[in-house]
Amino acid sequence: MTEREISVLPPLDDQILSVIRRLGDYDDPCFFMIRADADNDQVFQALQSAASDYGVELTDVLKQQAGVWFTTADVNAADAVDLASAMAGELTRIYPDARVSVFRHNPIGNAQEAAQWCLIQLNDLIAAQDEAVAVNDYTDRAHWPGIDRYRAISDASRMPPKAAADDGPGPDGAASAVQKDGVIRTLFSKVSSILSTASGTGVSADSSKAGADTGRSWQAMAKTLLEFEVDEGLESIAPFIFNLPNGQALWQYVLSGEGREALQADGSLIDLDQVLVFAHAKQYAPMFYTWLNLTLRGVSHQSDIHSKLHKVLACVSDELLEEEDAQPQRRECYLRIIDIFVHILDQTPLTRDMYIQLVEDEDTAFMTAEEYQQRFQLEAEATSDGLTGSQQEELENIIEVFEDYRFADNENLKSLERLRDENRNVVNPEFWDWEANPEQLLLAAIFLAWDFDRDEEDEFTEALEDRFDAAIVDKICTHVAEVLVNGKDYDEDEDEDEDEGADEGCDTGEQTNEALLTGLRRWLEGDHSVYPDLLETMRARLDLKGYESSRSHVQPAYEALESDPVLALLAACFWRRQAGSHEASAQMIQLFMALAPQATLSCLSRLYRDGFRGFASDEAKEAFLTNRPSMHYGDEFVFNMRMSRYESADAYEKHIRDYISTAGDMRMRTFFNEGLSRLFPPHYQSFFSDVWRRFPDFDYPFDDWADILISATQLRFPYQTFAAMLARDQVLYAGEPAEYNIPMKAGKTMQRNAERADFAVLRHHSDHLEVVLMDAIGKEYEDGEYIGVNNIVIVAESVTDDEIFRLRDKVLTYTQRSQLVKETLQRFINADISYAEYAEITGPYVDTAGYRLYDEHYNPYVGEPLPMIRMEKNKDRQLRFIKVMTADPRRKASILKDIGVALYVDAACQAGTINPDRAASMTRKDLSIEDINPMTAMREEIEQQLAALN
């Protein structure tokens, strides 16, 4: 193993390849590449010793090369880090310079490549002579270093050795490499170098020689006709064009613009549809062929070339659109290259990406919309319904996007506006296949708003208004009915002959829903008297999102605000209001602003936003804020604060200062805090953390620490709790039942488990397993049967019936366990009991190894432990939080390491040596070498304090 930097993918040993090939499509193990100059047995024993502490099963330890070993394990992110550290610890006993590189295979990626990347990471680790362990695990978002470096190596390694001779597909992962000018140039230089080395194998690197026998070379023509020097991009594509049928005339046209009429007259342009881009490029333009392979990942359908034409032409667009000398000629040249491709690709209308490049993108655009329209609108004749084929298609595309309203954004609105400006006929609902569905109502409302704003009114406006008003209330009721608890399709025509449930004297929930929908209809029709009851019933009956949401949360997450039809209708109401007062729309918005203001504002602002980021532009921001619904101070502050995070650091900073400035105005501070409390806790924690870093005297306003800790605490399952109450040598197995080679018999004193406990307890005898305790439900166990329970605990023969039955009653229900642990936590944090007492009470119920500082699966309705620890001003309480989080000796080191970095960064931030903006996201890798000693000293001090804490 050398220490030089690896720049190509290293080969893997055959045995390792064989292990990798056996992986299934969904397997995502961690690969371990280990550096240790020791023999196989020694390495195996050291690794097994480390793995056994974590209950992890390693695959065989295989030799990759001298002193480098490979194994794999199915481990979660936290175990991967700690296991790697434990392995390194064990290995240093036999080889002081041991290193462990861990790389998780992403099942959508290539496993062989991941193992090769793991080896590269090991090489980096050895070269750095710093850490003993490096982990690249994409599931551990908080610590994931990314894979850019590795992808670049893969891309470089994948350059075909004989670009022109290889018709295999291009690499995956290359598409991201086509965006930047620098990368493009690098790729071209690589392509050139590959081709020149391949020249000895019969592949011509000189593409000028590949052309038709035309008498003149493309270079000579370019030299004569162009005012600028041909660079790599144009050089790559030139032989492609020059060797098309009638290529010399086409190339002349590209360079000078001359001869288009003749090319049209003799069919040279239209007949380009006989050309297959990949086949032609392979034959005549090897550099362009390689570029196509990289960009489109292999030989592709012509429609894929069309849909990614902006990427395909990226090889020339930088050179022709972003260079300043001879700019007019470069631009015209680019447009004529597009002309060529448009004809090759069956004159299919260009994609939106091409429009953006030529009309909208400030780096590249140079045409007006009208010029674009004139040049590329190939279907000049309108179809019978008043829209061209491409306009019809674009309209349908926008309607389709509105069907998934959550994913719509300002780009779609701009497309719609452009389409409307292009052809007023799009406003005519006769052409929409009108079904009054939510996306069509939204479309209608947008057109109505624009007509109102521009003071345009015609028969289309009237038609839209009539159709919208006729449908909106029914549609709202229909789609709200779908997102109610026990919701069902609401039939707006159903007669009111219900009350079947009432006859039986019970409310099944359907009646409540019916009453709610009646109230909703009356509200939308202007009956204000129903509002208080309606709001209360909606809060009680709207379905919740996911199992973790709760009506007890300050802001429950309603399924309604995830439902595309409801969202589209809500947005439709927002737009309809912009076309003059509209009662049903105003009532709908008022109702949802009361139910969930931030989610409603997110919905209403969707078409003004840049994807899931902030406002798409200042104009979009202004347009939304001008039309925004009325709202509470606190909600307005929070919405603006959310948007400001995307806008600029200054805009966000202003909101932090606005918040702090309410210190002397408790009424306003309360409004703001109420608004913030409606966000997901991790989001308000993030805001408060930013406030606290700038204003260390700030007091965190919410009392949610107990919820955070209990959420971070991993409660054991009942069978685990039962096993944990026994001594280690009394438990032979705990887990899912399997086939056993000794018979299973019902015990003479067999009893049932406590309510809701889904496990059985078996006692091991020399010749059989005795079922002592069956799960709470199900049929009686009979000798020899397979034990059909979810989990079993097999105990030693020495464990008596009495002991088993006694412990059964201590397992408790989930609510009881949760309550007990929560109360005990509170007593410990408040220093009412010692840590030993806390640990004794909670021990059987809590799996301390499950504690995480970062966990993607944390309940989003509860805050996270690390911000809580960081913002805690009471040092004793802070230490107790840390004590709880570091209870497991295997987890302690890594959790403490992260906490240590965070607290050190915070201290430095408060001392003014680190900028608060940076502090929030800093990790150990962002610290300098000078920080290591003081940070280690701080961590050691915490460790001492933890040890002294009783």
Add this chain to the structure above:
Amino acid sequence: MLDEQGILKDYLPFHVIHVGDVCDDHPEYGESTGYLSEYDFTWQPQTESRDTPQMYLGDKPLVFKSEGADNKNDEFLPALQSKIGNNPLRIPRISSCWGMDQSMMFATELADQLSFSPILGITRTEATLIDSAGHEHTGFTALTFHKALRADRIELRLKDLPVSERPILPVALKDRNVLLIHKDVLAEWKQQGIDDVEYEPDEEYQRLASLEKMTMYYQSGGNRDFSTLQDYQDNKNGRTYKM
């Protein structure tokens, strides 16, 4: 197609009938078990590249292996070979290439009956097939459909083109591409006794508008199952099931 007036009115969807399950007695237990499936007649090109291409340019011959070959374990392969007397498997005259229907495998004698205008963007690649029992077959041609034309483009560009140069048309619908085949070609194939295609697709498949709206559409005339390997080899007693 029933909803078309121009060129396309003389075409039908090109629905291949694929080999389905081919069963026979289990080598150990005796009960009927599956030996072959459609994967054994879905062809993957063998390339040095890490990835498996779906489109071929036709500039050099390729070797294809059945997708199901790798799934034949040590128990089944000898049993399969033994049951077919170590003979090559019968290969349908039309079968699938791996991927998104961008290429199809034809017996060369059949492919040679078809000629295509370059406007249709169809390439031919000489193919050698290795079947799931390990036997090599020559005389096959992969047709790759590199493009699909919109209906209006077909009217514009193909109206003066003889039918003989457009026997199969790749047509671009809004969200999918479909292959249509000229009724004359189907009639000719029927006369030749080719049973790998569906000659009378259900009416709902004979309208572009309904093909466009279908949530699922597999360009398939169904699967043909066989109860014994010998029946499969003899191409008799097959039962066709529509999807």
